[in-house]
Amino acid sequence: MRLEARDHVPEWLTFLVPILAIFFSLFVAATLLIIADAPPLESFYYLIKGAFGSKNAIAETGARATPLILTGLAAGIAFRAKFWNIGAEGQLYAGAIAVTVVGTGAINLPSTLMIPFLFLVGALAGAVAILPSVILKQLFKVDEVVTTLLMNFIIILFVSFVLDGPLKDPMSMGWPQAASIVDSGVLPQIMERTRLHFGFIVAIVTALMIWFILGKTTFGFKIRAVGYNSSAAYHSGHSVIKTMILVACISGGLAGLAGVTETAGLKGYLTLDLSPGFGYTGIAVAMLAALNPIGIVFSAIFLATIYVGADSMSRAMNVPTYLADVVVAVTVLSVLISLVLTQYKFYFKSNSK
């Protein structure tokens, strides 16, 4: 078999490929289910049912998708500019710490002001958390993959410190958790008696905004130009450094927003298990969507479906929930590989001997 580069990738291929990748990963999952002695079709039925089978299930999927959309956007916009921010997890916690500091009684405003204020504070904290990495990169060319990743550990250990120290809730009976966000700061439910909250709408509106910025503004143009070819952007009079710092701050800010939705929306208070790796999963979300902001909404919902559905599948069929991780990982890998392969034509026989 031989490969040959294509000049043009046909449009239908770019749509078909992610779908084929999803089917392929479900096939892999089915194989694993058979090994685990569970009938695959029935298991998938429970997976879908668990994610969409009831009002509560749908709400739960939406609630899970919320932080994933935001961390997906954080990764997506940074990767567009070829700034490899692996630190969304830490930036998420930075946002969460900030809203805990201002939102547990220190400041109390009416709801209509308090909620935007919390989002602003969370975004700022996320942006501040990424600043050291981007500055080190621009000044000393320190690899941002390393610094953003290591910042995660620093911030998470810092969270663990404040939860056992200054921010520890005296009423928590010794648990390392912070006090609850004041009532005026809690994000309202958008489906009654479920956990789906206002943050979901914020996430979708944010995705639309990022889509607009990337496609329709000069700033988005610069982000793409710097990402594709920073040297040509520089020669055309654009400040690569300024663009990079701004993109990084926006990326960190988006991850910070995810910290706000989880603290003020889902949980109501800060704990150490606020995020089961949303920051890292955001990278998968962004890659699955080929960094397209609208695509990120769909891929976040897809991943949320798998994770939420896998919980109920695991209960019903007595299989481990880790299958969800397998499906997600295989889907992302097969999408990435097949997106590369669409660039080529295939020859299965070497013609003429």
Added chain:
Amino acid sequence: MTKVSKKFGTLTANENISFSVSKGEILAVLGENGAGKTTLMNVIFGHYIPDSGTIALKGVRMRSGDTKAAIKSGIGMVHQHFTLAENLTVLENILIGRNPLWGWTLNTKAAEQKIMDISERFGLKIDPHARVLDLSVGEKQRLEILKTLYSNCDLVILDEPTASLTPQEVDNLFVTIQSMVKSGLSVILISHKLDEILKVSDRILVLRHGKVVADMARVKANKALLAELIVGRKIKRPIQKKAKFTSKVLDLNSINTSPTQGSPMGLKNIDLELRGGEIHGIAGVAGNGQRALCELIAGQIKPQSGNLAYKGVLVNSFNVKKFMAMGIAYIPEDRNIDGVIGDMSIQENSVLSELNNPKIATPRGFLLLKECVAYAKNICKKYDVRTQSLSQPARLLSGGNVQKLLIGRWLERNPNVIIACQPTRGLDEGAIAAVHSMLLNAKSDGRAILVVTEDLDELLLISDKVSVMYNGSLTAAKQAKKLEKREIGLMMTGSKIEETIR
């Protein structure tokens, strides 16, 4: 090679091409960019599988699409862009891929002996233990040829081998090629430079739009005939109009800079004066500070001492955006890296430098997409950028069209100063003529133009004044008409600049 065809989608890159090379012959392959030269060579070398047709070497039909087999049966290729590992030595670069991966020792002694033999036989002087990154361009070229010869090949393909060599290095290369064919090798030489081909080849093959349009002995060819065959029509050479100098636009006064990436010696005591309506040509072997000079005038680097005045006003802050706003345009040497963004569309590339232009975006930063399209359409039409659609990625454009797009983008800004660094490197005859006429038109519009080039024919053809750059210094400008190629060639190698000039 018989009836080879290769299609890419709807584009036919090669159509029924047949030719042969005999032992000890130098075959030159000529053609415009996109005429199918590179495709053809890639077919021979096994990178591409032809859709039809066969290739035979010494009577044995070759399996198509098998690079290893091509190498084994004695085909060697020297690519236009070097394929060397910079951090390894000459010897290691030659041995890469030739020794088994799993083995305890490299048999370097024998290899070194063989390399010395080859280099002596063909006059390819090189130190086998030098690191590649310390080599000059000419030496790297020699290494590439040596690498090919090391694998005992019978047919050597040289793709644009003289693109970045000085006249003296080109002469050396041709001596090597001659000695190669004398010892029974065959050579296929791909080049744009008609003079060189007429000097060195035995037979000339001209391709146009993927077809062979001529296959003739060198003795029957002449420059005008070849140029016509290549483009399929007569090329109108732009005519040098008489210069009418206007006012002084840019004035550099004893400027020194610290070393930069492309120019390790920095700039030394540069005096330069650019006037509207004149083309100032700068000659020099690459890497003697030309790049730093361009970057300085583009506002990318700042001087350590000395001063730069624009229209009589001293400039103190150096940044690209400010210099662009003042009316300076810089057409960089590496158009695909510093000029266009290959993965963005032609339309986006047309407005890349125009995001502050109120025609392109509102002051608040919203793109006016319709105006962007109109702007791009205008550039493509006005400057003859040939493209299927504006939404095509720029990397699909040929070199000539990329350059026309870039120059057009700058000209639309109405710059007072244009710096063009190697504006026609790697372009074909038709595109070179187009670029030259763009520059000459800009000149008669009263713009001041600085052209940096290694191509002395080009230098003397379009410049009004010429100075030579050597080791970071610039000679005083001289009228182009009073200079001879040989004289400039000597100055380029630094021999007694003062005496030659005065």
